[in-house]
Amino acid sequence: MITGNIITDFCLLILFLPVVAFAINIFIGKRLPRQGDWVSVGAILITLVLSLSMLMNMFMNWDPNFSHEVQFSWIDLGAFKIELGFWVDNITIVMLVVVALISSMTHIFSLEYMKGDIRYSRYYAYLGLFTFSMNGIVLANNLISMYIFWELVGVSSYLLIGHWFEKNSAANAATKAFLTNRVGDIGFFIGIMLMFTAIGSFNFQDLFSGISQGMISGQLLTLAGVGIFLGAVGKSAQFPLHIWLPDAMEGPTPVSALMHAATMVAAGVYLTVRLFPLFSPEALLIIAYVGGFTALFAATIAVTQNDIKKVLAYSTVSQLGYMILAVGVGNYVAAFFHLLTHAMFKACLFFGSGSVIHAMHHSLHELNDQDTDPQDMRNMGGFKSKLPITYWTMTIATLTIAGVPFFSGFLSKDAILAGTLAFAKHYPQHFLLPLFGFGAAAITAFYMFRLIFMTFHGEVKMPKVFKGIHESPRAMTFPLILLSSLGFFIFYTLPYFNPFSDHGWFTELIQASDSVVKGNPTAEEIYEGIHHAHYPAMALSLLVASFGIGMSILMYMKKKLSADIWAAKMGFLYKLSLNKYFFDENYNRFLYQPVLKLSQAIAFVDWDLYDKYFINGFGRVTKWLSFLTGRIDYEGLDQKLVDGVGRTAQGFGNQLKNVQTGRLQNYMLFALAGVIVIIVMQTI
Amino acid sequence: MDSLTNYLFVSASLFCLGLYGVITRRNAVAVLMGVELILNSANINFVAFARFSGMNMAGHVYALFVIVLAAAEAAVALAIIINIFNNFKTINVDDVSQLRQ
Amino acid sequence: MADLVFWIVVGVTIVSAAMVVQSKQLLYSAIALLFTFVGVTGLYIFLWADFIAGVQVVVYVGGILVLIIFGIMLTNKITSVNISHTSVQRGIGATVVLGILAGIGFMIINTPWYQVAATEPEQTTETIGRLLMMDYLLPFEVASLLLLGALIGATTLSRKED
Numbered sequence: 001m002i003t004g005n006i007i008t009d010f011c012l013l014i015l016f017l018p019v020v021a022f023a024i025n026i027f028i029g030k031r032l033p034r035q036g037d038w039v040s041v042g043a044i045l046i047t048l049v050l051s052l053s054m055l056m057n058m059f060m061n062w063d064p065n066f067s068h069e070v071q072f073s074w075i076d077l078g079a080f081k082i083e084l085g086f087w088v089d090n091i092t093i094v095m096l097v098v099v100a101l102i103s104s105m106t107h108i109f110s111l112e113y114m115k116g117d118i119r120y121s122r123y124y125a126y127l128g129l130f131t132f133s134m135n136g137i138v139l140a141n142n143l144i145s146m147y148i149f150w151e152l153v154g155v156s157s158y159l160l161i162g163h164w165f166e167k168n169s170a171a172n173a174a175t176k177a178f179l180t181n182r183v184g185d186i187g188f189f190i191g192i193m194l195m196f197t198a199i200g201s202f203n204f205q206d207l208f209s210g211i212s213q214g215m216i217s218g219q220l221l222t223l224a225g226v227g228i229f230l231g232a233v234g235k236s237a238q239f240p241l242h243i244w245l246p247d248a249m250e251g252p253t254p255v256s257a258l259m260h261a262a263t264m265v266a267a268g269v270y271l272t273v274r275l276f277p278l279f280s281p282e283a284l285l286i287i288a289y290v291g292g293f294t295a296l297f298a299a300t301i302a303v304t305q306n307d308i309k310k311v312l313a314y315s316t317v318s319q320l321g322y323m324i325l326a327v328g329v330g331n332y333v334a335a336f337f338h339l340l341t342h343a344m345f346k347a348c349l350f351f352g353s354g355s356v357i358h359a360m361h362h363s364l365h366e367l368n369d370q371d372t373d374p375q376d377m378r379n380m381g382g383f384k385s386k387l388p389i390t391y392w393t394m395t396i397a398t399l400t401i402a403g404v405p406f407f408s409g410f411l412s413k414d415a416i417l418a419g420t421l422a423f424a425k426h427y428p429q430h431f432l433l434p435l436f437g438f439g440a441a442a443i444t445a446f447y448m449f450r451l452i453f454m455t456f457h458g459e460v461k462m463p464k465v466f467k468g469i470h471e472s473p474r475a476m477t478f479p480l481i482l483l484s485s486l487g488f489f490i491f492y493t494l495p496y497f498n499p500f501s502d503h504g505w506f507t508e509l510i511q512a513s514d515s516v517v518k519g520n521p522t523a524e525e526i527y528e529g530i531h532h533a534h535y536p537a538m539a540l541s542l543l544v545a546s547f548g549i550g551m552s553i554l555m556y557m558k559k560k561l562s563a564d565i566w567a568a569k570m571g572f573l574y575k576l577s578l579n580k581y582f583f584d585e586n587y588n589r590f591l592y593q594p595v596l597k598l599s600q601a602i603a604f605v606d607w608d609l610y611d612k613y614f615i616n617g618f619g620r621v622t623k624w625l626s627f628l629t630g631r632i633d634y635e636g637l638d639q640k641l642v643d644g645v646g647r648t649a650q651g652f653g654n655q656l657k658n659v660q661t662g663r664l665q666n667y668m669l670f671a672l673a674g675v676i677v678i679i680v681m682q683t684i
Numbered sequence: 685m686d687s688l689t690n691y692l693f694v695s696a697s698l699f700c701l702g703l704y705g706v707i708t709r710r711n712a713v714a715v716l717m718g719v720e721l722i723l724n725s726a727n728i729n730f731v732a733f734a735r736f737s738g739m740n741m742a743g744h745v746y747a748l749f750v751i752v753l754a755a756a757e758a759a760v761a762l763a764i765i766i767n768i769f770n771n772f773k774t775i776n777v778d779d780v781s782q783l784r785q
Numbered sequence: 786m787a788d789l790v791f792w793i794v795v796g797v798t799i800v801s802a803a804m805v806v807q808s809k810q811l812l813y814s815a816i817a818l819l820f821t822f823v824g825v826t827g828l829y830i831f832l833w834a835d836f837i838a839g840v841q842v843v844v845y846v847g848g849i850l851v852l853i854i855f856g857i858m859l860t861n862k863i864t865s866v867n868i869s870h871t872s873v874q875r876g877i878g879a880t881v882v883l884g885i886l887a888g889i890g891f892m893i894i895n896t897p898w899y900q901v902a903a904t905e906p907e908q909t910t911e912t913i914g915r916l917l918m919m920d921y922l923l924p925f926e927v928a929s930l931l932l933l934g935a936l937i938g939a940t941t942l943s944r945k946e947d
Contacts, residue, residue: 663873679885696886697886698798702802705806708874713853721802721805724845727825731829731832732832734832741916742916747834751837752931755844755848764942766856766943767943
């Protein structure tokens with residue numbers, strides 16, 4: 001094969017096949033049959049097969065400590081050296097499978113969803129670019145290549161959010177996503193550079209060993225950790241940089257499923273999971289609080305949203321907060337576990353919403369209705385009979401995210417909550433963290449069932465539209481069925497069958513490694529604590545989940561409690577949540593406007609005061625002076641002295657003109673004569 | 685004959701002759717011949733230095749590259765000359781002196 | 786004996802080179818150029834550069850010279866047997882070039898050249914081949930690209946515009 005090592009070969013192929021598809025589609029996609037979608041789909045299916053075979057290989061070996069690293073030198077300037085490479089371990093392999101799986105599902109789903117789009121082949125090209133960059137992040141063994149792919153992911157996200165850039169809102173959302181991410185990435189870059197100046201390498205292993213030798217410690221290490229975490233805050237849409245993700249829903253729904261739910265936003269979590277050992281205790285505490293707060297805060301927003309995709313978007317923010325929270329309390333294996341299960345069920349939910357929107361869209365299109373919003377849940381209702389497959393798959397995914405036993409979400413959520421409980425038990429002053437977690441769990445169960453009930457149950461809101469609703473074609477239902485079936489616990493606990501314990505291949509093959517920073521508990525201690533908190537956490541999470549589901553059933557299915565009255569009762573809170581805590585408005589008022597005002601004030605001082613009075617006054621004096629000197633100059637000097645010199649020069653010029661023969665050979669001769677002069681001068 | 689300076693002198697003479705041709709000939713093809721002479725003199729230098737610094741074969745490789753360059757240069761230059769001939773009906777370089785204007 | 790041959794080769798080279806730049810007729814110049822090339826080939830053989838000598842014959846004599854003769858034929862009417870060509874600025878040109886020759890000669894004599902004794906190798910082809918394929922692979926590839934470019938460029942340039 002290419003390099004002689006089969007794992008390296010597979011990684012190279014997985015990395016570069018999508019980018020080949022990208023290149024083909026961007027340049028000649030339009031001229032290929034079917035606009036070149038088969039190139040992208042074929043490439044991604046091959047990467048899926050390769051990733052799955054790597055997963056199989058992982059099962060065959062059953063080695064928790066499997067690790068494979070290759071690197072090659074990229075920039076070598078003597079003392080300054082940058083090396084790129086792959087670091088493959090079990091986490092990488094699982095993540096590769098997630099990316100390849102969700103990406104291929106997206107490719108297949110888009111075959112129908114994007115049919116007839118004006119930039120169909122470009123859409124597929126961008127999907128390929130995204131898959132390439134995401135795999136690059138997953139495989140990176142050093143900060144600098146991770147950063148490169150990190151930015152590439154940002155670019156492809158920008159391109160795909162703005163896919164329908166004729167719509168102003170889509171173009172704005174793309175810019176907003178890009179710029180908001182940039183804020184986080186500056187922090188990320190500062191973190192990388194702090195690490196590099198202290199340790200002199202970008203390689204993860206070098207960093208870990210450098211930190212354990214104490215080459216960087218204390219405040220500086222915390223600062224570097226927080227800087228790197230800022231990158232994750234931006235990409236994983238954590239508070240306070242979460243504002244871009246809901247707007248990113250302007251992109252095509254399959255893109256939302258792939259990037260803004262399952263993989264790209266999970267890159268931030270993946271980064272913290274990868275680099276977990278280098279975070280100092282203080283940095284981890286910040287991470288935990290940011291994550292926990294985001295989890296609860298985004299969940300409260302999701303409760304009142306009416307746009308089906310916005311609900312899912314805030315739900316994603318909230319779930320990502322969960323994972324970050326888990327990393328913060330040291331339980332990063334649980335974070336990764338939740339990343340895995342969340343990728344499956346959230347992608348399924350997004351595909352489901354895509355299917356609903358697709359159906360709405362077609363129905364509205366036939367009615368020639370341009371005004372009705374196909375994404376507004378208030379226009380839906382009773383779709384259960386019309387969209388049976390979508391309904392059942394989305395229900396399964398909802399049960400999964402709500403944390404109902406026998407589904408994967410139950411296991412991963414439980415692991416995270418157990419981690420926070422154990423942490424709070426150890427440090428009672430941080431009792432808020434489990435409260436964040438359990439509160440978010442209850443609210444998640446509530447708003448997810450609200451979504452299901454509002455969309456699929458209840459009376460039909462718009463009979464005309466309802467009549468035109470049809471189940472989506474097979475290319476769209478297949479990913480739904482596959483991903484929803486991956487919500488069952490069995491896929492994550494094999495070869496064991498205990499639905500109440502996450503003990504299985506995942507926990508056996510992916511094991512936490514110790515932090516290299518002094519002062520952090522070891523993996524052993526963390527595991528001990530979680531083990532003790534396991535059953536209380538399970539009981540509590542079951543309780544809050546059933547509370548949330550029960551409330552939802554009462555309010556939206558049985559209509560025993562009127563949602564409107566409750567909303568009125570909570571007037572202020574309801575408004576806050578509906579308007580997303582006025583985040584965009586406040587950013588506008590306190591961040592953008594003051595900057596604008598400031599620059600206006602500076603402009604006023606600069607232009608109206610400084611320019612007009614000082615500079616112009618200066619100018620007037622100069623003008624008067626120059627008029628005076630001008631007279632002396634022109635009448636005295638010019639006419640006599642300068643013109644005389646000029647005339648002399650003109651005379652010389654006329655003589656010298658003859659030298660310019662226009663013959664190349666003359667010029668060459670002169671040049672050679674010059675060479676002789678130089679030689680003579682050198683020797684003397 | 686086994687002396688570096690001998691070869692250097694031969695090469696210098698060839699170089700100067702080539703230079704003389706480039707400067708004085710009116711016909712573009714003859715100018716091209718002068719350039720070939722210059723290139724040949726450079727090649728002699730390369731190979732001579734290679735021979736007298738302990739048979740350092742890098743010199744031979746460079747000589748090869750020079751030959752490749754000369755071939756490419758001759759092809760392109762002749763194409764240009766033919767083009768000039770088609771446009772001006774002459775290949776005397778001093779008749780093609782639009783540079784003067 | 787070898788000495789004599791060497792000086793004969795040098796003589797042929799320089800005299801024919803002088804004819805190249807002096808001859809009144811272009812075709813004579815071209816023929817003289819042939820002798821120059823052959824003379825340089827001889828010098829290569831004296832310098833133990835057998836492969837370069839071969840290449841010199843093949844490329845210069847077989848390729849470039851033929852190309853030049855074609856150029857002469859294509860740009861002059863075949864019927865005019867005496868394809869005369871004159872020179873310009875001969876006096877001043879000769880002066881300048883002699884000056885340069887003096888400069889170079891001065892330098893050649895006064896420079897302490899770095900010299901290492903060596904024995905004659907069996908053949909140089911294998912070493913050159915190894916160097917080309919290993920140390921100089923990139924320049925080698927670039928040279929092939931250059932040749933391709935020259936090929937295309939020459940074709941485009943000499944094509945009659947339609």
